[in-house]
Amino acid sequence: MGRAAAIRPLREVPAWDDEADVVVVGLGAAGACAALEASSAGADTLILERASGGGGTSALSTGQIYLGGGTPIQEKCGFEDSPDEMYAYLMASCGPGADEPKIRLFCDDCVEHFHWLVAQGVPFKESFYGDGSYTPTDDCLSYSGSELAHPYRDIATPAPRGHTVQQETIEAGAILMRRLLDSVKRSAARTQVDTLCETLVLDEERRVVGAVAQVEGKLRHFRARQAVILTAGGFINNTEMVERYAPLLRKCKMRLGCDGDDGRGIRMGMGAGADVIRMDTASIVLPFTVPKSQIQGVMVNRQGQRFINEDAYQTVVGEAALHGQAGQVYLIVDDAIYEKPFPPTEIAAVGETFEELERELGFAEGSLQSTLELYNRGAQRGEDPVFHKAPAHLVPLVQPPFAALDYSTETAIWAVFTMGGLRTTPDGAVLTPDGEVVSGLFAAGRTTSGLAAQGYSSGLSLADGTFFGRRAGRAAAGRVARC
Amino acid sequence: MGRAAAIRPLREVPAWDDEADVVVVGLGAAGACAALEASSAGADTLILERASGGGGTSALSTGQIYLGGGTPIQEKCGFEDSPDEMYAYLMASCGPGADEPKIRLFCDDCVEHFHWLVAQGVPFKESFYGDGSYTPTDDCLSYSGSELAHPYRDIATPAPRGHTVQQETIEAGAILMRRLLDSVKRSAARTQVDTLCETLVLDEERRVVGAVAQVEGKLRHFRARQAVILTAGGFINNTEMVERYAPLLRKCKMRLGCDGDDGRGIRMGMGAGADVIRMDTASIVLPFTVPKSQIQGVMVNRQGQRFINEDAYQTVVGEAALHGQAGQVYLIVDDAIYEKPFPPTEIAAVGETFEELERELGFAEGSLQSTLELYNRGAQRGEDPVFHKAPAHLVPLVQPPFAALDYSTETAIWAVFTMGGLRTTPDGAVLTPDGEVVSGLFAAGRTTSGLAAQGYSSGLSLADGTFFGRRAGRAAAGRVARC
Numbered sequence: 001m002g003r004a005a006a007i008r009p010l011r012e013v014p015a016w017d018d019e020a021d022v023v024v025v026g027l028g029a030a031g032a033c034a035a036l037e038a039s040s041a042g043a044d045t046l047i048l049e050r051a052s053g054g055g056g057t058s059a060l061s062t063g064q065i066y067l068g069g070g071t072p073i074q075e076k077c078g079f080e081d082s083p084d085e086m087y088a089y090l091m092a093s094c095g096p097g098a099d100e101p102k103i104r105l106f107c108d109d110c111v112e113h114f115h116w117l118v119a120q121g122v123p124f125k126e127s128f129y130g131d132g133s134y135t136p137t138d139d140c141l142s143y144s145g146s147e148l149a150h151p152y153r154d155i156a157t158p159a160p161r162g163h164t165v166q167q168e169t170i171e172a173g174a175i176l177m178r179r180l181l182d183s184v185k186r187s188a189a190r191t192q193v194d195t196l197c198e199t200l201v202l203d204e205e206r207r208v209v210g211a212v213a214q215v216e217g218k219l220r221h222f223r224a225r226q227a228v229i230l231t232a233g234g235f236i237n238n239t240e241m242v243e244r245y246a247p248l249l250r251k252c253k254m255r256l257g258c259d260g261d262d263g264r265g266i267r268m269g270m271g272a273g274a275d276v277i278r279m280d281t282a283s284i285v286l287p288f289t290v291p292k293s294q295i296q297g298v299m300v301n302r303q304g305q306r307f308i309n310e311d312a313y314q315t316v317v318g319e320a321a322l323h324g325q326a327g328q329v330y331l332i333v334d335d336a337i338y339e340k341p342f343p344p345t346e347i348a349a350v351g352e353t354f355e356e357l358e359r360e361l362g363f364a365e366g367s368l369q370s371t372l373e374l375y376n377r378g379a380q381r382g383e384d385p386v387f388h389k390a391p392a393h394l395v396p397l398v399q400p401p402f403a404a405l406d407y408s409t410e411t412a413i414w415a416v417f418t419m420g421g422l423r424t425t426p427d428g429a430v431l432t433p434d435g436e437v438v439s440g441l442f443a444a445g446r447t448t449s450g451l452a453a454q455g456y457s458s459g460l461s462l463a464d465g466t467f468f469g470r471r472a473g474r475a476a477a478g479r480v481a482r483c
Numbered sequence: 484m485g486r487a488a489a490i491r492p493l494r495e496v497p498a499w500d501d502e503a504d505v506v507v508v509g510l511g512a513a514g515a516c517a518a519l520e521a522s523s524a525g526a527d528t529l530i531l532e533r534a535s536g537g538g539g540t541s542a543l544s545t546g547q548i549y550l551g552g553g554t555p556i557q558e559k560c561g562f563e564d565s566p567d568e569m570y571a572y573l574m575a576s577c578g579p580g581a582d583e584p585k586i587r588l589f590c591d592d593c594v595e596h597f598h599w600l601v602a603q604g605v606p607f608k609e610s611f612y613g614d615g616s617y618t619p620t621d622d623c624l625s626y627s628g629s630e631l632a633h634p635y636r637d638i639a640t641p642a643p644r645g646h647t648v649q650q651e652t653i654e655a656g657a658i659l660m661r662r663l664l665d666s667v668k669r670s671a672a673r674t675q676v677d678t679l680c681e682t683l684v685l686d687e688e689r690r691v692v693g694a695v696a697q698v699e700g701k702l703r704h705f706r707a708r709q710a711v712i713l714t715a716g717g718f719i720n721n722t723e724m725v726e727r728y729a730p731l732l733r734k735c736k737m738r739l740g741c742d743g744d745d746g747r748g749i750r751m752g753m754g755a756g757a758d759v760i761r762m763d764t765a766s767i768v769l770p771f772t773v774p775k776s777q778i779q780g781v782m783v784n785r786q787g788q789r790f791i792n793e794d795a796y797q798t799v800v801g802e803a804a805l806h807g808q809a810g811q812v813y814l815i816v817d818d819a820i821y822e823k824p825f826p827p828t829e830i831a832a833v834g835e836t837f838e839e840l841e842r843e844l845g846f847a848e849g850s851l852q853s854t855l856e857l858y859n860r861g862a863q864r865g866e867d868p869v870f871h872k873a874p875a876h877l878v879p880l881v882q883p884p885f886a887a888l889d890y891s892t893e894t895a896i897w898a899v900f901t902m903g904g905l906r907t908t909p910d911g912a913v914l915t916p917d918g919e920v921v922s923g924l925f926a927a928g929r930t931t932s933g934l935a936a937q938g939y940s941s942g943l944s945l946a947d948g949t950f951f952g953r954r955a956g957r958a959a960a961g962r963v964a965r966c
Binding site: 095267280371433 | 484485486487488489492578579580687723727728730731733746749750753754756758759760761762763786787788789806807848849850853854856857860861868869870906915916917918919936
C-alpha cells in the first residue's frame, strides 16, 4: 500500500520541481476550500490532485451539507434555529469524543460559512423537503439527523439542517464540486492533476517543507515554503487499514469513497509525527427508511428485543445495530405499512400472528411476542414509554400478515465511511501525540478526525471539510495564529 | 505530559552516558521477561526503570496468568486442554480485531512458556479454585474467562486457564515480580532504577539508537547498539490520552495501573514512527460476581431488558454494559439469592412484586415485568432460550422482596485499563502505519496492542506481557528473524 509514512529527509531531495507558499494535497471539498482561502489570504497556493480532475469523494456524495444556526434558507422556510440550539444538538449527539472547540466554532460561524459557499457559486434553493433526509428533488432543506427523535428533541429545539445543493440533471455532490472547482479556477491557486503524492519532505528540525509525488511515472518534489495541507480523504478503501483500525466495518457491504480514500493522507501525516484519534469510528448508514412508513416498523435484534427508537437517524440506528447487535437486526412490519423498501432487502419470515413470526425466525418463545405486545400497547395510546419513538411514527402493528425484513449486514446494504484520522486544532494544525504542533503541516476533511465522533448526521462531513478546510487554508497562509 | 514523541536526533546527543546491545525501558513483567531472554541470548542488556525498583503494574496485579493448552497444573487438576481448543476459544472471544498470528503462536508455545516461568522461580500450586476467577487462597487454577458460557462453551471445550501465582502473605502479583526480578538479578542484565525515559534517539536513517532519560534531575543518554525494547505500560493514568483515545472509560471509577501507565512508552514509539491500533479498547471489569449467587440474578438495562448472559465473564459483561448500554445497568435479585455483594454497591429499588420493582425504578410499565416473566418461565425448565445462560446459574426469581442493585458507572466500581498501543509483529518488532519495521525498536506488554482486542479474559495481560516480552527480547538480541 505504498510507503506514505516513510518521510523523505530534505537532504535526499535532489531539486525542487515546483514550489509554492502552501501546497494542498487532494482536491475534494476540503482541499478546494483550503486552497481558496489560502489563496485569497495572499499565499501562492499549489494544489496536487492524484486524479485527472478535482472532485474526490465529495463529487460522489449527495451534496448535502449540515448547516444551521439560522441560515437564510432555514429562515425562508420558516424554521427557527440558533448557534446555541445547534451546539446543544451536536454536543449531545456526537458521542463522548465530540470535539467541543470545533463544534463551538462551527455553530457560531455557520451562517457566515453558508454565505461564503453561496459566494463561491454554490446554489441552494429556498425550499424544504419533508419526506426524508435524502432529497431526490432540487429542494434544499431537510432533516438529516436525529433532531426530531428522542432524546435530542428534548435537548435542543429541532430544526432541519441538511442543506442539499440544488440539483440539476446531475447530482448535488457533483454540482457542489463543479462550483467550488470553478471558483478555484477563478482564484490565483494553481492546480496540478495526475499527481499522486507519496510522502512528505521534512527538514532536519522535523518541519514539513514539501511533498514527493509521482507524475507520469517519475518522482517530483514540491517545495512548500509555508505549509502543506493534507486533504486527501479517509481510509475506507484501504482494506488493510480498515481491518487494523475499524475491523467491525468489514461486515458492511458498501464502502462510500473514491480510490483516493486509501488512507494515504493519514499515513503521510503519521510519518511526519502526527497523532491519530477515533480510528475505530465511522458513519454507518443502515438505509431502512424508504418508504418512510418503515419508521413505523419495529427494529429488533436476534433476541427479539428492540434496541433503539426507530426514528433515530439511520446512521444512529446503524451504529447501534453494528456495535451493539453485531449487525444482526430485523425490521418487523405489518401488512398496513409494508411496501417494498429501497434499497431492497429480503423478507426473513412471515407470520399471521406474532407467535408464528417469532417461530419462523427461530426466536425464543415469547421473546418477540412480548416485545411487540408491549410496543402495541403503548402505540395504541400514542406512546412509546420504552424507547420514546415520536408519536408521529407510532401505529400499532395489527394487520396480518406480519413480516420480518432482514437488515443484517449479511443481507442488507450498509453504507460506511471512516471518521477517524489526524488530530488537528480548530485551525487545522496537525498535532503530535504530545499535543504539540507538527510544524508546517495542516489537514482537513476525512484525513482528520473532525467534529463528530459518533451519532453522525448527514452532511457533517461536507460541513466539516468545507468549514475546517477554509480555516486550515487561512491558518496555513499565516494570517491567523497557528493553534 | 512531557514530550515523549519529540524524538532526539543523534546529532544532538552530546555523549553517551552508558550503552548496551539492548536497552529495555520499564521493568514490569514484560520488561523483566524481555531482558531475561535478551540477556540469555548473549546481548549486553540494560534495563531503565523510572521507579526505585522493578514491578510496575504487574506487581499490583492479581498475579493471574492466562495459560493453557495442557499445562502440568491443568493435567494434575484433571482438566483436558489443547493448543487448538485454547486457540478456538481465544479467536472466538477476542473480538473482530483479534491478532490471529499472535494467538496461534501463544497457544502453541504456552506449555513451554509455563515451564520457563517455573524455571525463573515463579511458583504455582497444583490446585484448582472453583469459586470464581480471583483466587483469595494460595490455589492456582481457575476459570478466568467466559469458557463455560454461551457461545464459547459450544465453540471450544471449556478448560480453566487462569494460573495464579502461589500467594503467601503478600499477593500473587508481587510474588510474580519478586521472582522475576530475582531472576533478572541472577542474569547478566543490568538494571538502573530512578531513571525516567523521556524519548528515543534516532539516527539520520531513522533507526532507533538509544534513549534519553532523566536521572537525578539531569538528562542522560543511553546508547542501544542493537535495539530498544519499550515495555513501559499502558495509558490508563494519562487522563488526556484516555479522553482522546478511549473517552468512554472516563466514566469508570477505578483505573488499574501505576504511575508509569501514563502512555509515555506509546508516545515514544509513535515519535519514532510507530503505528497504534485499538486505542479505544480496554479491559472493563464490572465486578458483580461476588457472591457467586449473583450470577443467578438478571442484569438489565434502563429499558428493563437483558442484554447478555449473566454468566459471561465480568469483563465481557462490563464491555457490553459500557459500550452498548452506556454503563447504565442493574442486577435484579430476589431474597433467596441476595447477599451483600463485594465490592459493595447500592440498592436502587425494592419491590414485593416485579410490577412494584419496575415502578420504583421508573421503568416503562410491562417492560421489566415481561423480561423477568420470560426469564422465569425458561429458568423453571432449566433453560435460557434468549441469552443461553448455563443451567447451573438458572433459578427462577420467585422469593420477594425483589431488589435492583445499581451497577451503573456512576454508583458501582468499574475497574479498567487500556488495551490499545503500538502495533507489533509476533516478535515484538514495532511497525509503522505502512506496515514496515521501525528499525531498532521492539515493544511488549501494555505499551503494545496485544493478542486480545475485546472479550478480555483475566490473566491475558500478564500472559501477553511475559510471552511476547520474551519473544521481543530474543528478537532484539538478534537471534531470530526480525519479521
